[in-house]
Amino acid sequence: MDSFTNLLEGFATALTPTHLALAALGVLLGTAIGVLPGIGPAMAVALLLPVTYGLEPTGAFIMFAGIYYGGMFGGSTTSILLNTPGESAAVVAAIDGNPMARKGRGSQALAAAAIGHFVGGVIGTVLLVLLAPTVAEFAVDIGAPDFFAIMVLAFIAVTSVLGASRVRGFASLLIGLTIGLVGLDEMTGQQRLTFGSLHLADGIDVVVVAVALFAVGESLWVAAHLRRKPASAIPVGRAFLGREDFRRSWKPWLRGPVIGFPFGAIPAGGAEIPTFLSYVTEKRLSQHRDEFGKGAIEGVAGPEATASASAAGTLVSMLTLGLPTTAVAAVMLAAFQQYGIQPGPLLFERESALVWGLIASLFIGLCLLLVLNLPLAPVWAKLLRIPRPYLYAGILFFASVGAYAVNADVFDLLVMFVIGVLGFVMRRYGLPVLPAIIGVILGPAAEQQMRRALQLSDGSLTGLVNTPFSLVVYGIVVVLLLWPLIRRLFRKPSPQPERPKVDA
Amino acid sequence: MHEAVNTVKAVNAVNKPWSRAWLRERSELGVSAVLVGLGVLVLVDAIRIHTDFAQRGPVGPKAVPVVVGVGLLVVAALLARDVLRGGRGEAEGGEDVDLSAPADWRTVLLLCGAFLANAALIGVVGFPISGAILFWGAAYALGSRDFVRDPLLAAGLSVLTFVLFDNLLGVPLPGGPLVGMF
Numbered sequence: 001m002d003s004f005t006n007l008l009e010g011f012a013t014a015l016t017p018t019h020l021a022l023a024a025l026g027v028l029l030g031t032a033i034g035v036l037p038g039i040g041p042a043m044a045v046a047l048l049l050p051v052t053y054g055l056e057p058t059g060a061f062i063m064f065a066g067i068y069y070g071g072m073f074g075g076s077t078t079s080i081l082l083n084t085p086g087e088s089a090a091v092v093a094a095i096d097g098n099p100m101a102r103k104g105r106g107s108q109a110l111a112a113a114a115i116g117h118f119v120g121g122v123i124g125t126v127l128l129v130l131l132a133p134t135v136a137e138f139a140v141d142i143g144a145p146d147f148f149a150i151m152v153l154a155f156i157a158v159t160s161v162l163g164a165s166r167v168r169g170f171a172s173l174l175i176g177l178t179i180g181l182v183g184l185d186e187m188t189g190q191q192r193l194t195f196g197s198l199h200l201a202d203g204i205d206v207v208v209v210a211v212a213l214f215a216v217g218e219s220l221w222v223a224a225h226l227r228r229k230p231a232s233a234i235p236v237g238r239a240f241l242g243r244e245d246f247r248r249s250w251k252p253w254l255r256g257p258v259i260g261f262p263f264g265a266i267p268a269g270g271a272e273i274p275t276f277l278s279y280v281t282e283k284r285l286s287q288h289r290d291e292f293g294k295g296a297i298e299g300v301a302g303p304e305a306t307a308s309a310s311a312a313g314t315l316v317s318m319l320t321l322g323l324p325t326t327a328v329a330a331v332m333l334a335a336f337q338q339y340g341i342q343p344g345p346l347l348f349e350r351e352s353a354l355v356w357g358l359i360a361s362l363f364i365g366l367c368l369l370l371v372l373n374l375p376l377a378p379v380w381a382k383l384l385r386i387p388r389p390y391l392y393a394g395i396l397f398f399a400s401v402g403a404y405a406v407n408a409d410v411f412d413l414l415v416m417f418v419i420g421v422l423g424f425v426m427r428r429y430g431l432p433v434l435p436a437i438i439g440v441i442l443g444p445a446a447e448q449q450m451r452r453a454l455q456l457s458d459g460s461l462t463g464l465v466n467t468p469f470s471l472v473v474y475g476i477v478v479v480l481l482l483w484p485l486i487r488r489l490f491r492k493p494s495p496q497p498e499r500p501k502v503d504a
Numbered sequence: 505m506h507e508a509v510n511t512v513k514a515v516n517a518v519n520k521p522w523s524r525a526w527l528r529e530r531s532e533l534g535v536s537a538v539l540v541g542l543g544v545l546v547l548v549d550a551i552r553i554h555t556d557f558a559q560r561g562p563v564g565p566k567a568v569p570v571v572v573g574v575g576l577l578v579v580a581a582l583l584a585r586d587v588l589r590g591g592r593g594e595a596e597g598g599e600d601v602d603l604s605a606p607a608d609w610r611t612v613l614l615l616c617g618a619f620l621a622n623a624a625l626i627g628v629v630g631f632p633i634s635g636a637i638l639f640w641g642a643a644y645a646l647g648s649r650d651f652v653r654d655p656l657l658a659a660g661l662s663v664l665t666f667v668l669f670d671n672l673l674g675v676p677l678p679g680g681p682l683v684g685m686f
Contacts, residue, residue: 037599037600050673054675078599084599164594165591167582171579177568181572190554192565192569193549223615224611225601225608226601226611227600389642389645392646396638397638398665400623401665404631404677408676410626414623420619425535428596430592430594431593447568454563459562
């Protein structure tokens with residue numbers, strides 16, 4: 001019942017005019033960004049980090065969460081109408097959504113996706129309300145060795161589970177950790193990798209790194225390979241769903257969150273894997289198996305509900321453990337750092353109003369999104385016509401504004417340029433961006449926790465593994481690391497079907 | 505850990521090792537070189553940290569840089585091995601990315617120019633002008649050639665952003681000589 005009263009108070013926070021307006025702004029921006037090519041929710045939140053200077057934290061996070069959820073809704077619109085997903089969570093929606101649109105059933109596909117996101121989001125957020133306080137309560141007792149173990153898990157998972165190549169994942173992670181090293185050592189005040197520069201002594205601001213890797217790197221990469229004739233979207237009417245379609249969709253909607261929520265909460269890369277699993281599950285359970293790949297509505301409904309539920313699961317880990325499992329969560333964690341707030345088990349006690357206001361605003365945002373997306377999908381689709389030169393010029397423009405605003409220092413623009421070029425090279429040679437960003441954000445914190453743990457144990461390495469919790473986490477780490485060997489031992493005869501891969 | 509991401513079909517046997525064509529086929533070795541450089545940099549910097557007086561606790565400020573530096577060298581070696589065995593990193597796709605076309609370096613360089621022009625000019629002429637140059641320059645680089653709409657849009661966006669940051673967010677951007685005149 002405690003959560004319930006907290007949630008009611010959260011609604012009191014979220015329903016103030018300012019917060020309501022920010023939630024609306026967040027979901028509007030989020031939907032637009034989900035629809036727009038080239039710009040995903042992580043880049044959007046990174047570009048908006050400067051608002052943390054002017055907004056109080058609750059309002060800012062209400063807006064960021066709105067962008068996250070809105071991006072999920074908008075992403076499927078491009079998948080369905082254009083066959084090119086607006087962001088990675090919506091890759092699977094294209095498999096059946098686009099054939100539906102080509103058969104003239106675009107309205108039904110859009111409706112199945114939008115309602116799926118709504119159902120998945122609501123169920124996911126209810127689970128967040130029920131589970132997060134329990135997780136936080138449990139985690140209050142965990143200490144430095146446990147936190148270090150969780151961060152090691154995040155590093156290993158993000159490099160091993162995601163992407164096609166572990167070597168390239170680790171390369172990206174180490175680049176991120178290196179960037180995180182720059183500046184004064186927090187415990188001793190020693191300079192590291194500053195080369196005597198005063199500019200570098202404060203470290204490289206995480207806003208600069210995030211914007212550089214996501215926005216500048218992406219713009220340069222797109223510039224090198226700009227598609228001169230953007231694909232044209234299939235025109236559709238208003239989204240609606242007939243009785244037969246509804247009958248086929250409601251079970252996938254309810255099954256999706258069961259898969260999506262737990263996957264969002266663990267560091268396995270957010271929505272990519274669970275949406276794919278949901279698709280496979282729906283195909284197996286469907287009576288219309290032959291329609292899959294040619295326009296089966298279950299193949300849209302299930303994965304989309306999964307995607308939104310996984311966003312809620314992501315928030316559980318981010319808020320209760322300070323563990324970002326997706327790029328958006330990583331950038332939101334950076335925003336917490338900007339405010340000097342440490343997400344983690346104590347967040348629910350210390351910043352109760354913020355957390356519950358944020359959670360309540362998620363419910364409000366979902367209702368707004370349903371209203372925005374069901375009747376207005378064709379309007380959103382018009383965004384796809386934006387001239388690409390303006391889109392990427394705008395991204396570079398706001399990236400520069402954001403990086404400059406950090407310290408009002410041209411030096412930051414130059415650092416951003418260098419890291420942006422690095423982001424370009426990483427995209428060219430298939431180094432995933434997410435491990436780098438996780439390395440930058442979690443690296444310094446992980447080092448502090450490790451050294452604190454070793455201080456307590458007086459330098460003995462057993463100080464890192466002297467709790468049951470940390471042992472369990474390291475067990476998982478070992479399994480992840482040895483996974484290729486384990487898989488070889490239990491090789492399944494049927495190879496997994498190839499799945500389309502897109503990084504947002 | 506030898507995973508070939510995108511194993512290239514039987515690499516042309518005609519190309520001799522270390523010939524130009526051979527290297528172009530394996531340009532990803534450059535990534536290894538960058539990682540080696542970074543690793544050496546981190547290690548050299550770590551060795552130069554004095555730990556004798558400032559250290560609190562058994563693990564000082566050196567430990568993590570040493571681990572990261574060694575890690576960089578190891579990963580560089582593994583990556584080089586993977587590339588020599590025919591593994592290739594998969595270039596990232598996207599809605600607006602056409603990987604079938606060769607890289608368009610002219611556009612990239614023009615875009616870099618627009619970006620650096622803003623960095624060079626922001627302190628001299630102020631953000632409203634340098635930001636407009638950045639937007640117009642970037643749009644031009646990417647192929648927009650509307651000589652009425654482009655500059656108007658650039659100027660509008662730049663001035664609007666300046667006012668928004670200055671007044672609403674309380675983040676001062678340099679106004680430059682123009683703003684001082686009003």
